[in-house]
Amino acid sequence: MDLGITGKTAFVAASTSGLGLAVARALAADGVRVAITGRRREISEQIAESLPGAVAIGVDLGAPDAVASAVDQAEERLGPIDIAVLNGPGPRPSTAAALTSEDLANSFDRLVRPQHDLVSRVLPEMRQRRWGRILAVGASGIVAPLPNLASSNAGRAALAGYLKTLAAEVARDAVTVNLLLPGRIATDRVAELDAETAKRRGISVDEVQQESRESIPAGRYGTPEEFGAAAAFLCSASASYITGVALRCDGGLVRSL
Known part of the structure; x- marks a missing residue:
């Protein structure tokens, strides 16, 4: 299927690992010029070198004024941004009862402010050109709040x-x-959460993962490539009549429609 985005330009936030990297790779495979961003510049450069038309931008998007500077660099090297993928690391696990005001502020700073800064920077030109795609890598917690991830649930719901x-x-x-809402996708972040759950419950990581697989109708964790493919479609010309949607890529994990 021709997605109709060959030659478009994408800015993918936090794209040196995990789901951000999966999205960047999927877009590049469909002919999109991608700005690879991350705090570890050397990793960004290694990834960019492996993808056709990609460039590396070493940046901590959570720092003040970092988003504007990073977008300026991307546009100088690639041209106007057609596709903006909002992504970033989540806050630490926590129960709702244990949340502090500082935790909530940190959640907003991680999950809302940089994403809003990115949208604000690229949106005016998208509207002028009458073509644009804004896609956020979310979490199923906005549909069914996840246990022990109260800070993430709050921030992602706000976004x-x-x-x-x-x-x-x-x-x-x-x-x-x-x-695009991931379920249990086999990334380093999910491995960290599985380890945290195992420690909290006093069981092995293997037991946690087996329980997770049993709770997923598909019977397995998803792959980053599957998530990336879904993201590329939502960014495509073919998806021009799909907007305001929170699509789950979760193997049926969340049982609501």
């Missing part, structure tokens, strides 16, 4: 509310705004 509102505002400008 989802903002993006859903934005989607209606910019749809007539041919800019789509969507979220």
